[in-house]
Amino acid sequence: MLSRRTMIASTAGLATAAAGPAVAQAPTTAATPPASVAQAPGFYRYKVGDIEITAVHDGFANRPLDGLIRNAEIGDVRKAMAEAFLPETTLPITFTTLVVRSGGKTIVIDTGNGDVGAPTTGRMAANFRAAGFDPASVDTVIISHFHGDHINGLRLKDGTAVFPKAEVKVPEAEWAYWMDDAKMSAAPEAMKGAFAGVRRVFGPMAKDVARYEPGKEVAPGITAVAAAGHTPGHTAFAIASGGKTFMLVSDITNHPALFVRNPNWAAVFDMDAEMARQTRVRILDMAAADRVQVGFYHAPFPATGHILKDGPGFRFVPVQWSPAV
Numbered sequence: 001m002l003s004r005r006t007m008i009a010s011t012a013g014l015a016t017a018a019a020g021p022a023v024a025q026a027p028t029t030a031a032t033p034p035a036s037v038a039q040a041p042g043f044y045r046y047k048v049g050d051i052e053i054t055a056v057h058d059g060f061a062n063r064p065l066d067g068l069i070r071n072a073e074i075g076d077v078r079k080a081m082a083e084a085f086l087p088e089t090t091l092p093i094t095f096t097t098l099v100v101r102s103g104g105k106t107i108v109i110d111t112g113n114g115d116v117g118a119p120t121t122g123r124m125a126a127n128f129r130a131a132g133f134d135p136a137s138v139d140t141v142i143i144s145h146f147h148g149d150h151i152n153g154l155r156l157k158d159g160t161a162v163f164p165k166a167e168v169k170v171p172e173a174e175w176a177y178w179m180d181d182a183k184m185s186a187a188p189e190a191m192k193g194a195f196a197g198v199r200r201v202f203g204p205m206a207k208d209v210a211r212y213e214p215g216k217e218v219a220p221g222i223t224a225v226a227a228a229g230h231t232p233g234h235t236a237f238a239i240a241s242g243g244k245t246f247m248l249v250s251d252i253t254n255h256p257a258l259f260v261r262n263p264n265w266a267a268v269f270d271m272d273a274e275m276a277r278q279t280r281v282r283i284l285d286m287a288a289a290d291r292v293q294v295g296f297y298h299a300p301f302p303a304t305g306h307i308l309k310d311g312p313g314f315r316f317v318p319v320q321w322s323p324a325v
């Protein structure tokens with residue numbers, strides 16, 4: 001018969017074995033929570049042809065449902081949340097950045113909340129290292145749009161550039177809008193912080209930032225796709241290799257349970273609601289018709305799957321977790 005001590009020892013052994021190599025690479029700072037309450041580091045790898053993609057989790061932030069959607073009754077929003085087994089008062093918004101290995105380059109697409117967001121965010125840096133990447137080895141950082149949850153991870157609060165050797169590429173239309181001082185002065189008070197955030201991140205590197213137009217290849221195999229509406233220069237990306245195409249839809253929707261199901265719903269974050277709606281429907285329609293794999297910034301981790309047409313809206317079907325990359 002097993003003694004209690006043996007039981008505990010063997011259980012601990014099992015836990016270590018099951019946790020696998022990801023845990024061995026995890027940062028071992030004093031702040032790391034005990035294994036019993038922490039998830040494994042949040043990264044997940046998959047391939048598009050010869051291109052390797054690693055989804056890297058940046059945490060989550062709770063957003064009250066009230067006021068989240070401009071053109072839907074709160075009762076209908078709660079019903080959509082309940083149908084997805086999500087909380088009925090707050091939406092846990094998740095953040096997923098991508099690391100793309102393509103043509104011998106390491107490319108980061110969007111950078112998370114950095115060290116200036118909610119305490120439940122800013123996990124990108126630790127998860128990125130846990131996935132085996134070094135910030136100093138990043139060749140290119142591509143930004144989809146200038147909202148803080150996508151750009152703040154570029155620069156620490158103390159001013160340090162997080163990816164010191166990377167070329168930073170941003171949409172031309174985002175730069176033109178957010179870096180325009182006249183637009184900042186004319187903006188409503190509630191948006192002033194967003195303008196200030198853009199200047200905090202890009203101000204010190206302004207002369208080195210490369211600006212791209214939609215339709216252009218921004219890195220090997222990665223093409224910028226026009227997807228304005230959420231913001232003036234909001235961009236999606238087509239990633240193609242070996243006859244396969246993957247569509248990173250960025251923020252054409254927030255949580256799929258709300259906005260893929262109900263593509264006409266306008267999130268309060270969409271700066272031009274009607275343009276955002278048209279972009280959302282166009283890209284979801286294309287993804288459903290072509291049956292391409294898609295990636296989101298604000299879908300449940302690892303934030304990738306497929307889109308099906310379903311009634312008046314669409315349905316998001318997550319990929320099945322695969323042990324093989």
Ligand SMILES: [Zn+2]
Pocket residue numbers: 147149150251297298
């Ligand atoms: Zn976002």
